[in-house]
Amino acid sequence: MFSLTAFLDGFGPLIMAARFTLLISVLGIGLGLVIGALICAAQLSPYPALRRFAAVWVSFLRGVPLLVQLLLVYYLLPVVGIDVPAMVAAVTTVGICASAYISEIWRGAIGALPPGQAESAAAIGMSPPDVWTRVILPQAIGLSLPALVNELILLVKASSLVSVVGILEITRSSQALAATTYRPLEAYVAAACVYLAINLCLAGLGRYLEHRMAI
């Protein structure tokens, strides 16, 4: 039977563990934004070699399951002699994986701007860097915000996979809870509730941003 007390008791440790889920997701998306911007720039660059590199980067990271990527990095780092805490490795992997999706989001946002914007900016004599920093990027970043919040929701869910390499986030913590209380149903349903609460808040933020952007 479902024990309500065991279910409610689970929330204490799970909410503590939620800090790590949020930390991984937020750092992951931060890293993803930086690398994603570079990859997006490479995709839009006039050099075929850079474009090809970016295309392979995106295709590989979107074609390989995140769990495989995590284990690959986990086993690769010791071989190449890099000794970092599991947390750093996990955030890096999640961020690199997110960069592939984020670069596509930004490419889409830049592509969605009417070409007249850049043309008229150039026509009134703005230099190319000015066209980018003052006309294209401010609009493209605004347009991409709802999609980026969506990506953050995906990352919160994807971060459950780093439990496999031993980081005590929500999922790992619920496994420990299930093992110590012998009540797996309550522990995992409680974990699902914590994830749901986080993601509903984020989805609300996304809708708010979408509303603000749609002027």
Added chain:
Amino acid sequence: MDPQILVQYGPMLLRGFGLTILCWLLGTVLGMALGLVIALAQRYGPKPLRWLLQVYVEVIRGTPFLVQLFVLYYGGPMIGLRLDALPAGILGLTLYGSPYFAEIFRSGFRGVAAGQIEAARAIGMSEPAIVRRILLPLGLVSALPALVNFSIILTKETVILSIITVPELMYQVQRMSTETFRFLEANLVLALFFWGLVETISRFGRRIEAGVTRHLTERP
């Protein structure tokens, strides 16, 4: 890698690959079927049912697949739902995919021009006939790219089934690597394999799309 290892583990890996494909196919087909039912129920069902389905969609989309599998496989027996790993995995994939498919169908149906439905009603078609002969054929075509896209995402989700000990490819590769201590090579090969698989499926998907939407594209 030592060829001896491949000879020894080849059959095991092949079985794992077969199971990965089986889980993916069943999960996709069943998830799509359930998603279609949900989308139709959300369109034509009574209000309480629509509200209930909306909660279902939000809950499944708001929680990680891994946690859903844990609830199903480890939590299920506590309320009498005792499943082996493989059926639990396939059921999990189906439940996980269904709300995403439902949303895809829903937006596909929204893409059907209202005039088409009104015209069908005006010439006296019954509501089921409209669904079968107008809504589905038109809606499915516009939903196709998104359906293919999500099916590809599901191929990658099958590796998560290894965590609840479904002996699919990922599981077999992990077993092989713990027995041979070839962790890096094994995972690298697995990554390349999935890359190839996903690229193949998406190429195949684009071909189907081109075939189905031929009447919509301009002729040279």
